[in-house]
Amino acid sequence: MHWRAIIRLFGLLLMLYSLSFLPSLAVALVYQDGQWSVFLESLAATLSAGLLLWLPNSHRESELSVRDGFLIVALFWALLGVFGALPFILGLHLSLTDAVFESISGFTTTGATVIAGLDRLPPSILYHRQQIQWLGGMGVIVLAVAVLPLLGVGGMQLYRAEASGVAKHEKPTPRIGETARVLWSLYFGLTAACALAFWLAGMTLFDAVGHAFATVATGGFSTHDASLGHYDSPLIEAIAIVFMLAGAVNFAIHFVAWRDLDVRAYLNDPETRVFGLTILGGSLFIAASLYWAQAYADVGSSLRHGTFQVVSIMTSTGFGTATFGDWPLHIPLVLVILSFTGGCGGSTAGGLKVLRVMLLVKLGVRQLFQFAHPRAVLEVKIGRRVIKEDVLLSVWGFYVLYIATCLLLTVAMMAAGLDLESAFGAVFTTVNLCGPGLGEVAVTFATVDPVVKWLGVFGMLAGRLEIFTLLILFMPAFWRQ
Amino acid sequence: MHWRAIIRLFGLLLMLYSLSFLPSLAVALVYQDGQWSVFLESLAATLSAGLLLWLPNSHRESELSVRDGFLIVALFWALLGVFGALPFILGLHLSLTDAVFESISGFTTTGATVIAGLDRLPPSILYHRQQIQWLGGMGVIVLAVAVLPLLGVGGMQLYRAEASGVAKHEKPTPRIGETARVLWSLYFGLTAACALAFWLAGMTLFDAVGHAFATVATGGFSTHDASLGHYDSPLIEAIAIVFMLAGAVNFAIHFVAWRDLDVRAYLNDPETRVFGLTILGGSLFIAASLYWAQAYADVGSSLRHGTFQVVSIMTSTGFGTATFGDWPLHIPLVLVILSFTGGCGGSTAGGLKVLRVMLLVKLGVRQLFQFAHPRAVLEVKIGRRVIKEDVLLSVWGFYVLYIATCLLLTVAMMAAGLDLESAFGAVFTTVNLCGPGLGEVAVTFATVDPVVKWLGVFGMLAGRLEIFTLLILFMPAFWRQ
Ligand SMILES: [K+]
Ligand SMILES: [K+]
Numbered sequence: 001m002h003w004r005a006i007i008r009l010f011g012l013l014l015m016l017y018s019l020s021f022l023p024s025l026a027v028a029l030v031y032q033d034g035q036w037s038v039f040l041e042s043l044a045a046t047l048s049a050g051l052l053l054w055l056p057n058s059h060r061e062s063e064l065s066v067r068d069g070f071l072i073v074a075l076f077w078a079l080l081g082v083f084g085a086l087p088f089i090l091g092l093h094l095s096l097t098d099a100v101f102e103s104i105s106g107f108t109t110t111g112a113t114v115i116a117g118l119d120r121l122p123p124s125i126l127y128h129r130q131q132i133q134w135l136g137g138m139g140v141i142v143l144a145v146a147v148l149p150l151l152g153v154g155g156m157q158l159y160r161a162e163a164s165g166v167a168k169h170e171k172p173t174p175r176i177g178e179t180a181r182v183l184w185s186l187y188f189g190l191t192a193a194c195a196l197a198f199w200l201a202g203m204t205l206f207d208a209v210g211h212a213f214a215t216v217a218t219g220g221f222s223t224h225d226a227s228l229g230h231y232d233s234p235l236i237e238a239i240a241i242v243f244m245l246a247g248a249v250n251f252a253i254h255f256v257a258w259r260d261l262d263v264r265a266y267l268n269d270p271e272t273r274v275f276g277l278t279i280l281g282g283s284l285f286i287a288a289s290l291y292w293a294q295a296y297a298d299v300g301s302s303l304r305h306g307t308f309q310v311v312s313i314m315t316s317t318g319f320g321t322a323t324f325g326d327w328p329l330h331i332p333l334v335l336v337i338l339s340f341t342g343g344c345g346g347s348t349a350g351g352l353k354v355l356r357v358m359l360l361v362k363l364g365v366r367q368l369f370q371f372a373h374p375r376a377v378l379e380v381k382i383g384r385r386v387i388k389e390d391v392l393l394s395v396w397g398f399y400v401l402y403i404a405t406c407l408l409l410t411v412a413m414m415a416a417g418l419d420l421e422s423a424f425g426a427v428f429t430t431v432n433l434c435g436p437g438l439g440e441v442a443v444t445f446a447t448v449d450p451v452v453k454w455l456g457v458f459g460m461l462a463g464r465l466e467i468f469t470l471l472i473l474f475m476p477a478f479w480r481q
Numbered sequence: 482m483h484w485r486a487i488i489r490l491f492g493l494l495l496m497l498y499s500l501s502f503l504p505s506l507a508v509a510l511v512y513q514d515g516q517w518s519v520f521l522e523s524l525a526a527t528l529s530a531g532l533l534l535w536l537p538n539s540h541r542e543s544e545l546s547v548r549d550g551f552l553i554v555a556l557f558w559a560l561l562g563v564f565g566a567l568p569f570i571l572g573l574h575l576s577l578t579d580a581v582f583e584s585i586s587g588f589t590t591t592g593a594t595v596i597a598g599l600d601r602l603p604p605s606i607l608y609h610r611q612q613i614q615w616l617g618g619m620g621v622i623v624l625a626v627a628v629l630p631l632l633g634v635g636g637m638q639l640y641r642a643e644a645s646g647v648a649k650h651e652k653p654t655p656r657i658g659e660t661a662r663v664l665w666s667l668y669f670g671l672t673a674a675c676a677l678a679f680w681l682a683g684m685t686l687f688d689a690v691g692h693a694f695a696t697v698a699t700g701g702f703s704t705h706d707a708s709l710g711h712y713d714s715p716l717i718e719a720i721a722i723v724f725m726l727a728g729a730v731n732f733a734i735h736f737v738a739w740r741d742l743d744v745r746a747y748l749n750d751p752e753t754r755v756f757g758l759t760i761l762g763g764s765l766f767i768a769a770s771l772y773w774a775q776a777y778a779d780v781g782s783s784l785r786h787g788t789f790q791v792v793s794i795m796t797s798t799g800f801g802t803a804t805f806g807d808w809p810l811h812i813p814l815v816l817v818i819l820s821f822t823g824g825c826g827g828s829t830a831g832g833l834k835v836l837r838v839m840l841l842v843k844l845g846v847r848q849l850f851q852f853a854h855p856r857a858v859l860e861v862k863i864g865r866r867v868i869k870e871d872v873l874l875s876v877w878g879f880y881v882l883y884i885a886t887c888l889l890l891t892v893a894m895m896a897a898g899l900d901l902e903s904a905f906g907a908v909f910t911t912v913n914l915c916g917p918g919l920g921e922v923a924v925t926f927a928t929v930d931p932v933v934k935w936l937g938v939f940g941m942l943a944g945r946l947e948i949f950t951l952l953i954l955f956m957p958a959f960w961r962q
Contacts (some may be wrong), residue, residue: 366878397849
């Protein structure tokens with residue numbers, strides 16, 4: 001480990017991050033909500049911490065190894081989670097547990113909350129909360145498009161071609177800096193378009209920007225307790241659907257579509273295609289179930305609520321417009337399965353990712369065929385590309401660790417006092433970065449034991465870091481030279 | 482397909498099976514419970530059906546292909562299930578649905594029931610019910626030791642060495658007949674020893690034989706509604722533990738231990754070793770949880786109930802001595818995970834099987850190591866044997882299909898009206914061949930919708946036939962020439 005170089009980097013990062021309190025400070029001053037000192041103190045504390053880390057190590061710049069990279073990625077979310085919690089402690093007087101939970105939930109773009117009474121919160125705190133999600137989204141598209149494919153986390157090496165296509169001039173060493181700049185331009189453009197659309201559809205400018213932050217990042221935080229249900233507007237829901245989907249598609253594909261000004265980029269990508277068809281099929285199935293069970297009187301309402309819920313859960317955004325309470329019992333289960341499937345790789349979405357689920361299904365079918373025709377040589381293909389066996393095994397390893405993490409977290413949460421449904425709900429919603437759970441945590445994590453909240457923090461970090469990147473830090477082999 | 486040869490074989494099989502009604506007939510006559518005509522009619526009907534199938538095809542004997550083998554194995558359980566249901570229809574006037582459910586539950590050694598008031602049932606019907614499980618166990622050890630390893634179902638090819646070791650003189654063509662004879666001698670010996678032990682421990686001879694049938698077959702049917710809890714005897718529970726474990730160990734290993742009169746055969750087998758350690762660890766964990774939650778006042782009771790429950794669920798037997806109602810909430814979940822793990826391959830137990838779970842875990846860990854050391858060449862090993870990648874992929878395919886089957890069945894059962902907990906309970910207990918479920922089906926399937934019962938029948942057959950062998954029949958590719 002190049003410890004001092006890592007510490008130097010985090011010093012720089014914290015100093016940079018401290019600037020992100022400035023917009024919140026501006027909001028506090030404009031809305032005169034009395035919170036300006038909170039953000040000034042947070043800024044000062046973060047800047048000082050950054051300087052303290054940086055100064056003694058300012059000359060220790062050095063080449064970082066892959067192992068350093070793992071540590072940096074994992075600490076990045078944990079560290080920003082802690083400093084992003086400052087305004088919740090200083091402004092809302094939340095406990096350390098609650099403040100860190102809320103902040104990590106933001107940075108990982110999960111959107112689970114411990115705060116009730118959002119409508120009465122100071123605007124600057126609300127803004128800070130939305131902005132955390134947006135910054136978390138910025139972090140993750142670079143992680144997912146440029147870093148994970150190189151590390152080859154659980155099949156992510158399949159995205160290498162897409163990743164190297166983003167930086168204009170392909171070079172042996174991937175240029176993460178240039179890739180990041182291109183991705184962030186796209187991300188910024190999508191956010192601006194989303195905010196504009198929300199604003200034109202009738203939101204206040206404040207709400208439009210805040211919800212755009214949470215939509216494109218597939219985060220799901222809202223400035224209202226009733227989430228998007230607050231507006232009861234089909235138009236706003238339709239806009240949210242478009243931009244949630246945009247946030248859950250591989251940003252490298254966005255880049256190609258934008259560069260060539262050609263939407264066929266989406267249709268040509270097997271993962272995006274299957275993602276779209278699953279959203280379509282899932283929406284029709286849920287809408288039909290709702291209509292059949294007479295949860296809604298007309299076809300239109302069934303389609304509206306069915307589609308919104310499917311998109312919101314499968315993209316791992318977690319905006320709500322309706323409660324599941326009156327819905328037929330098998331619907332929540334289908335939504336949970338879609339949540340595990342998740343969005344596309346290289347996006348801000350959580351879950352296993354569509355491509356991995358495609359490989360799972362294709363391998364299951366292949367083994368069945370192989371079994372019927374023992375001598376046939378059958379390949380697993382994605383589009384026209386043949387997937388090698390080591391990649392398949394890599395995806396399998398990912399899958400095993402994902403399931404094992406979920407099972408152990410569920411047992412631990414039950415031991416900490418949750419019932420089965422709530423524990424499972426808390427686990428699927430944190431690990432898949434979704435937001436709303438089931439049972440006791442259907443709406444908020446406010447009432448659960450602190451142990452459950454810390455387990456949730458672990459779940460969110462594990463989900464955001466694609467399990468491997470977090471678990472590897474707990475392996476002695478990683479720390480040995 | 483050699484249809485007429487297959488039909489001829491089933492004719493012979495049914496004629497043979499019709500003889501199994503004779504012991505029940507004898508019980509009816511000895512206990513004078515008025516059911517003798519039921520068994521005479523069942524015998525006559527089964528014998529006639531067998532003759533009807535056999536006579537027109539008696540000269541159509543021919544070499545059977547592997548494809549024929551799949552059909553025979555799948556139809557074997559379905560067909561015996563239907564004819565084994567006759568006494569339930571004729572004697573207890575159950576509906577066709579209920580009778581077939583009960584019979585398939587017996588033949589697959591699941592042990593889920595739709596009958597309440599067992600203590601008041603005619604002895605001959607009770608005997609028939611226990612005997613079904615024993616016969617199902619006979620069928621499955623031959624299937625699991627001699628047939629599945631040759632077909633290579635989801636990693637079962639790993640058992641080929643053990644399988645060929647059972648028949649004394651190794652030959653290129655495996656001699657299923659000789660293997661079956663050896664296995665059945667062992668099975669018969671274990672059953673006799675179990676019955677004797679139960680009898681000496683205080684059961685009536687009738688109960689001792691009946692429970693021995695259900696114990697060695699890891700079936701779990703009982704002649705009392707309170708199951709083994711009826712006796713409230715630590716000695717009887719200890720005997721049941723020993724023989725449930727025996728039923729859940731690979732019979733090829735039993736054979737080696739018996740041939741060499743050396744218990745090290747068990748310790749030398751990696752799967753049996755891990756199985757034993759999991760049982761030990763699971764029992765201690767559950768006992769500690771029970772004591773910690775003060776579900777039982779003393780350490781002894783906690784250990785007694787914890788161990789029995791772990792053995793009963795993990796061996797997929799499903800005998801009960803206590804209800805989970807007062808137990809801490811995470812215990813049922815741990816038991817469900819153990820139930821999915823299941824017993825060893827080549828045994829009468831259900832579940833994924835210990836060896837497959839070992840491969841799942843080892844691959845997960847290997848991928849994590851590989852990730853920390855990208856250039857290392859790491860092998861997955863069971864004992865000293867290196868597992869090839871095609872076997873790993875075959876196990877993965879199995880796992881995917883297993884999970885997919887469980888998820889789809891759960892959704893279907895919820896659509897048929899069960900709540901989430903009950904649907905999940907009904908699925909895990911049927912597919913894993915366990916017996917008792919959760920929620921509405923915690924004790925009996927009597928009250929659920931007929932659709933749920935038929936879904937349960939499908940689940941039990943899928944579990945018994947290791948998914949592949951059943952699903953392959955639904956593939957067009959299988960039926961094409
Ligand atoms: K989310
Ligand atoms: K059983």
